[in-house]
Amino acid sequence: MSEAVLTSAENGVLTITINRPEAKNAVNRAVAEGVAAAIEALESDDSLTIGIITGAGGTFCSGMDLKAFLQGELPVVSGKGFAGFVEAPPAKPLIAAVDGYALAGGMEVAIACDLVVANKDAKFGIPEVKRGLAAGAGALLRLPRLIPQRYAMELALTGDFIGAERAAEIGFVNRVVDGSALDGAKELAATIAANGPLAVKASKEVIAKTEDWSHDEMWAEQQKIIGGIFTSEDAREGAAAFAQKRKPEWKGR
Incomplete structure (x- = not known):
């Protein structure tokens, strides 16, 4: 598996870490392929009940790697979409553990997960419209199903960021924690993994x-x-x- 994505398994939980802190964990082809492989491992291993996806270095994910995109590289996997899974999430549950920023495609990675745990200082946003683009990796399709439509509309049309507390208020974030989002996600995952x-x-x-x-x-x-x-x-x-x-x-x- 690529060094751009790291995995570790413990007590029925697979932790998937986007490992490009120098690029704010922006998603390139290597990340997409690495996440796709990790999701396949989660699905195929009967000892695993749930997965967590997070980012290294204090940032969840800043979205698509624009430098790689300008060089003709697409951060997608055929049949699975952006980041290797947003169009085909796993059958097993997946938690997003968000520290720092989850922006653009990074927020869409969180949207594709089943649960979100965020540090209190985390920021979320789909700012594509500020660059004349649209959030095409799932936000426009899924966000109105997760939160009230008018809140989804505001996020999509303004491109503005919201904090973790606000994200929890509108129903996007499950738990807001003072410390590491990964620690909070592992606590939630352990509760789920203890079940049938x-x-x-x-x-x-x-x-x-x-x-x-x-x-x-x-x-x-x-x-x-x-x-x-x-x-x-x-x-x-x-x-x-x-x-x-x-x-x-x-x-x-």
């Missing part, structure tokens, strides 16, 4: 798909996803562990 992996993955899938279902079909569609969980080994193990007052030993089946 099949149930976690299925719960994410239902929530991600529910707005595409009509009222008449939503119960049947949900059943297709969660039905097998209730007859799984993990479901029996969870019930047994509760009855025996012990920690469950998940098998992922």
Whole structure:
């Protein structure tokens, strides 16, 4: 895997670090390919329940590497989009741990994640309109589904930045922490990783798909996803562990 992206796994959590601090973790082709490979590792490893994506050196991600772009390099992976995953997020949950700035494509990386933990001094923004561009890596599509439309409209049309507290107020950030966002994200990830992996993955899938279902079909569609969980080994193990007052030993089946 490229040195532009580092990974480490511990207790069911895969941490993915964009490692270009000298470029404020701007996304070039190497980052996109590295993140794509890391996401594939997250998906294929049954010992992993959840991932965290963060940036080295105190900055989350400043967006697309414009120098690389001017040299004809596109920071995308075919079928997966910008940063190697924004068009095809993993089936397993992903947390963005945001220190410093998450701007333009950097904010769109956070948008593509399921949860966001931010340091109190973090800044978010999609300033593309200030350069005559549009936020085409997911912000215009996904942000109105995550926060009230009028707030999404303001961010998109003004290009202005907002702080972590404001981002939490409007429903974009889950947790604001005083210290390292990565430490806060690891705490949240540990809580999730302690749960049944099949149930976690299925719960994410239902929530991600529910707005595409009509009222008449939503119960049947949900059943297709969660039905097998209730007859799984993990479901029996969870019930047994509760009855025996012990920690469950998940098998992922």
